[in-house]
Amino acid sequence: MENNKSVTQSSHFVIFMLVLSFFQSMFARAFQKVSIAFLSLMEGLSMKSTAEEEIATFDQLSAHWWEPKGPMVLLHNLNKLRVPMVVEGLIKAGKLDRKQRYTTDALKGFTILDVGCGGGIYTEALAKLHATVVGIDPARHLIEVARAHSEQQSDIKDRCQYHMKSLEEYWESAKGKYDVVVLSETIEHVEDKSTLLKHISAVLKPGGSIFITTWNKSFVSWAISVVVLENITKRLPKGSHDFEKFISMDEAEAMLEGYSCRTIERRPYYLKFWEDEWVWVPFPQMGYALHAIKE
Secondary structure (H helix, E strand, O other), X not given: OHXXXXXXXXXHHHHHHHHHHHHHHHHHHHHHHHHHHHHHHHHOOOOOOOHHHHHHHHHOOHXXXXXXXXXXXXXXXXXXXXXXXXXXXXXXXXOOOHHHOOOOOOOOOOEEEEEOOOOOHHHHHHHOOOOEEEEEOOOHHHHHHHHHHHHOOOOOOOOEEEEOOOHHHHHHHHOOOEEEEEEEOOXXXXXXXXXXXXXXXXXXXXXXEEEEEEEOOOHHHHHHHHHHHHHHOOOOOOOOOOHHHOOOHHHHHHHHHHOOEEEEEEEEEEEEOOOOEEEEOOOOOOEEEEEEEEO
């Protein structure tokens, strides 16, 4: 009798937790919609944006792209996570000797495509480790900034190339060309994510790696990126993020699997926005890095 009572109590507890979880989820969604509506009314928050509008938004920031403490400080600081992850990921994939982990030419011999490269912050950091890197972006002013900045860096200018193109325009001429593709803070601005990942798979060599960093699709990520960074602290341009375009880790992994890319690592990270510092964390509610290999 005691066992039956215990089982019954456990079942009731599980049901209670499921119901509680459901109402928490419903409350979070309702709060999000109300908050968006309020911010839209009071601050003119852009809830939706076209690809052209997003390109124009980042074009406007081109003059300040390379200011270390300027509007793009968060991208500069993100290099502390995303550059070492490429090196560590290639070691895990068996493409790089672990003795190369801390050398100044760790990526020598690798060809890398930076999709949505912006003004070249990530591109140049990878080139400084002696990779040959091509950056593509449809924003004209950003590509001009990237080219001008790399030309001033004598140690990397021969290893950096930039093209004012979207991946949709570029991929057919680059099939099977790259060892690595990096897609950092880009996929959340793209409408057709499945086609984007399909094209990335196409430009990778067999055994090549893709590294993605992006916001997770959660209430926390929306609150930080849109409410805090865009509307309260003004650290990002208002309207630069559309929550409907965010993608969860599970969704990204499933899409990649459809194009023969197997995920081998998922690493959540968090932004300490009061310090402009990104840190690896054990919980995935905010942002994540994902590493997949083309089979």
